[in-house]
Amino acid sequence: MLKAVILVGGPQKGTRFRPLSLDMPKPLFPIAxxxxxxxxxxxxxxxxxxxxxLIIGYYPQAEMENFVVTLQNLYSINIxxxxxxxxxxxxxxxxxxxxxxxAGNPKAFxxxxxxxxxxxxxxxLYEFHNQRPASALVTIMSTEAARQQAIHYxxxxxxxxxxxxxxxxxxxxxxxxxxxxxxVYVCSLHIFAKLAEVFHSKVQEFSSYxxxxxKDQGHIRWEQEVLTPLAGTNQLYAMPVPSWWSQIKAAGSAxxxxxxxxxxxxxxxxxxxxxxxxxxxxxxGNLICTIFPDVYIHPSATVHHTAVLGPNVSIGAGVSISAGxxxxxxxxxxxxxxxxxxxxxxxxxxxxxxxxxxSRVEGTPSDPDPNKPFAKMENPPLFNKEGKxxxxxxxxxxxxxxxSEKILLNSIVLxxxxxxxxxxxxxxx
Numbered sequence: 001m002l003k004a005v006i007l008v009g010g011p012q013k014g015t016r017f018r019p020l021s022l023d024m025p026k027p028l029f030p031i032a033x034x035x036x037x038x039x040x041x042x043x044x045x046x047x048x049x050x051x052x053x054l055i056i057g058y059y060p061q062a063e064m065e066n067f068v069v070t071l072q073n074l075y076s077i078n079i080x081x082x083x084x085x086x087x088x089x090x091x092x093x094x095x096x097x098x099x100x101x102x103a104g105n106p107k108a109f110x111x112x113x114x115x116x117x118x119x120x121x122x123x124x125l126y127e128f129h130n131q132r133p134a135s136a137l138v139t140i141m142s143t144e145a146a147r148q149q150a151i152h153y154x155x156x157x158x159x160x161x162x163x164x165x166x167x168x169x170x171x172x173x174x175x176x177x178x179x180x181x182x183x184v185y186v187c188s189l190h191i192f193a194k195l196a197e198v199f200h201s202k203v204q205e206f207s208s209y210x211x212x213x214x215k216d217q218g219h220i221r222w223e224q225e226v227l228t229p230l231a232g233t234n235q236l237y238a239m240p241v242p243s244w245w246s247q248i249k250a251a252g253s254a255x256x257x258x259x260x261x262x263x264x265x266x267x268x269x270x271x272x273x274x275x276x277x278x279x280x281x282x283x284x285g286n287l288i289c290t291i292f293p294d295v296y297i298h299p300s301a302t303v304h305h306t307a308v309l310g311p312n313v314s315i316g317a318g319v320s321i322s323a324g325x326x327x328x329x330x331x332x333x334x335x336x337x338x339x340x341x342x343x344x345x346x347x348x349x350x351x352x353x354x355x356x357x358x359s360r361v362e363g364t365p366s367d368p369d370p371n372k373p374f375a376k377m378e379n380p381p382l383f384n385k386e387g388k389x390x391x392x393x394x395x396x397x398x399x400x401x402x403x404s405e406k407i408l409l410n411s412i413v414l415x416x417x418x419x420x421x422x423x424x425x426x427x428x429x
Contacts, residue, residue: 002126003052003106004044005094006037008114010058010087016250016379019397019414020348025059027114028067030333031254032261033272033296033314035067039261040112042268043120045075049107052078054100056093057114059083090222095195102189113183117257118245119264120184128239129186132163137191137235138227140165141184143245145376147175152379154181154223156231158238165238168231170223179238181223182245191226198225249379251348252366252393258331259312262294272296279305289321292328322357329365339404347394350415355396356404363393364410382427389425 008027017026028035034042037055044050055064064081072079082100084093094101094111101109108129110122121141129139142156155176157167169176198220220226230236244260246253265272275286276293282305289303292310297303301319308326315321316334324341332338332349339357346363355361368376380390394408397415402408407422417428 001104001106002047002050003054003101003104003109004040004047004050005101005109005111006040006053006055006114007090007093007111008037008055008057008059010084016382017248017254018251019395019412020251020254020350022415023351023398025063026248027055027057027059028064029254030314030316031117031248031258031331032265033298033316034261036117036248036257037114038071039117040114040120041071041075041079043122044110044112045077047122047126050077051104051106052080054097055079055081055114056097057081057084058087058093087219089219091195091226092218092220094222095192095199095220096218098192098195102192106189108186108188111185111187115248116183116245117248117261118182118184119243119260121241121243122184124241125184125186125239128163129237132237133234135234136237137188137194137230139163139186139237139239140227141182142179142238142240143182143242144178144240145180147178149376149378150178150180151175153376154227155179156181156238163237163239164234165231165236168223168227168236170228179240181227182241183247194226194230195220246376247379250366250392251395252363253379254331254348255312255329255346255365255393256367258314259294259329262296262312262314265294265296274309276310281305298334316351333398348396350396350398350400352398353396353400353402355402356406358405359402360407360409361394361396361402362407362409363395364391366392389427391425 020029027037044053061083068079068081082097125141151172154170155172156165156179157177158165248257274291274295274297276291277287278290279287289305289307295310295313297315298317300317301315303321304323306323307321312329313327314331318335319332321338322340325338327344330344330347333351335352336349337354341358342355343360346365347361384390391410395412397413399416400413401418409424411423411426413428
């Protein structure tokens with residue numbers, strides 16, 4: 001029997017994902033028509049012996065409840081959300097809920113970070129872990145990054161034959177290795193003995209200070225306090241994977257992840273993709289509108305037959321797209337209204353937003369450099385050294401009103417704003 005744990009953090013995290021995370025928890029933001037962590041769950045339910053999925057985080061129970069109930073009914077598997085009493089670091093929550101994870105004595109359990117997206121090869125990862133020596137406590141899914149980018153991730157040095165990790169450093173200050181941690185693991189139940197050691201050393205340290213260090217004594221950092229000491233002890237292993245992987249930190253990475261999940265649907269869920277082709281007229285029954293693959297359209301969305309969508313477009317529930325609209329490389333969230341002859345490029349349109357006719361909403365893509373092998377998404381800060389906004393995708397928060405015949409370029413609009421003019425390279429507060 002196997003279990004899976006998905007770590008989703010809490011509302012104080014994901015600040016770079018604002019304003020998209022202001023009205024919904026970041027793990028529930030829809031990419032390719034499904035919440036981010038639903039892609040994790042879909043990968044988990046493919047495993048034949050997986051009996052339970054535990055989502056651990058610091059979001060209020062009410063924000064996650066509907067999602068959990070819906071998914072439990074959809075996949076007929078036990079899914080539970082366990083709320084931390086305070087922010088407990090990367091795996092403090094996992095240690096706090098150790099009895100829930102160990103219940104039923106699973107042979108092993110998966111741990112998946114909620115802010116990554118990938119073609120999750122969980123079965124291969126589990127088989128690889130099973131073939132390691134009995135001393136193996138953790139197997140990391142690893143991928144390769146460009147040399148300059150690797151230092152922004154957890155870097156690991158491992159034996160290419162056995163997979164044994166000899167060295168692990170989280171975000172090193174200088175080059176260590178191009179192989180990085182993907183935030184996807186298989187763990188043996190014996191890992192809790194290591195977590196207990198870390199916890200008890202913190203309890204002693206905590207009691208020796210009057211005020212502690214400002215964090216709860218159950219606050220445990222997985223990478224620095226568990227993985228780094230395990231390296232070189234024949235208890236930590238890594239399996240490199242060639243398949244696609246990315247983090248979702250800034251909102252721009254949602255567009256990039258959207259493209260890859262839509263591409264994955266060709267193999268995993270072709271029924272979710274809209275038929276591609278040019279619609280000749282209203283009576284052409286095979287197509288909703290003209291579509292350049294890959295495009296996801298929610299069944300409840302209404303799309304005018306003269307609209308042109310794609311590539312890499314996701315249209316949410318209840319969206320209305322009017323005549324002559326052109327959308328590419330974008331996500332339109334539920335109940336948005338896109339009026340006639342509007343152009344939307346490299347943008348995210350928030351829930352319930354209205355974009356007036358003949359308007360143009362355009363952002364700058366932040367894709368990895370295609371000329372660099374293994375290049376990953378860059379996550380530049382919001383502002384450059386001159387204090388100017390770095391070019392990025394355009395984001396409309398929820399319930400934003402964009403009037404007709406306006407241009408919105410490389411801008412971020414906070415929720416419930418009613419714009420009166422065009423904007424370029426601005427944050428509209």
